[in-house]
Amino acid sequence: MVAFTKGHGTGNDFVIIADPDGTLELSAEQVAALCDRHFGIGADGILRVVRSAAIPEGRASLDEEPAAEWFMDYRNADGSLAEMCGNGIRVFAHYLLRSGLATLEPGSTLPIGTRAGVRDITRSDTGYQVDLGAWRLSGGDPLVKADGLAVTRPGLGVDVGNPHVVVALAEDAELASLELHRAPELDPAPPHGANVEFVVPAEPLVRDGVGHVRMRVSERGVGETLSCGTGVAATALAVRHWAGAQAPDHWRVEVPGGVLGVRMFPAEDGEHVGLSGPAQLVFSGEVELV
Incomplete structure (x- = not known):
């Protein structure tokens, strides 16, 4: 059995799975099954919570920002890999804070690794703000x-x-x-x-x-x-x-x-x-x- 949490940002919904040590290998078929709205939990994607040091993509994030302890391994509902998710990273940050895996004091920044690079999270009046970087x-x-x-x-x-x-x-x-x-x-x-x-x-x-x-x-x-x-x-x-x-x-x-x-x-x-x-x-x- 695998523990999960369901979350969303303005209705864009995700299954969150904590895998700090990077030991859980999710196949595309398993991701699709979890996201299936009739036969699974139902979601637009999967957010795997993994320490950056535990996987190669995360170690690249640490090279960019040594403080980026956590990496957002995001998968689309069909199991394919995705570079970034603007709603997902806010939900990811909220999960880290609610679970005690990270802290974010007012005025401070929480860096999170993604396949698009490190993204910085701050608190905002409506919840969280993410700097999506240069466009x-x-x-x-x-x-x-x-x-x-x-x-x-x-x-x-x-x-x-x-x-x-x-x-x-x-x-x-x-x-x-x-x-x-x-x-x-x-x-x-x-x-x-x-x-x-x-x-x-x-x-x-x-x-x-x-x-x-x-x-x-x-x-x-x-x-x-x-x-x-x-x-x-x-x-x-x-x-x-x-x-x-x-x-x-x-x-x-x-x-x-x-x-x-x-x-x-x-x-x-x-x-x-x-x-x-x-x-x-x-x-x-x-x-x-x-």
């Missing part, structure tokens, strides 16, 4: 075809540690008409796939210096989810890019599972993007791996 426009902007859209739309490629394609829609009716039961088609298809976000600006777009948009997402290896943290950040970055030089650096992004905050700020290695929002632990139990 970039990834180029190769594909055309996007999705069920429920009358015509193919252009997308903007944005990399925030994992790949995204953001598509602008004109109105809420278009957003509501999307059928994301199967993944949107991208042409050209990115070599490692991408999360695809569909966004509608609020009216007005900017209120009191803060940008407001609404978004739905199809996550690579998962399907539609109630929220995607890195997708929220990519969406805000894309809309700011389209809006031009006078667009704000603070955004509120509404997703089906709630609202998340995004801010852009300068750093030594270029502009960074931060994501803030809640994290909750729902229940714990034991499960038999098959």
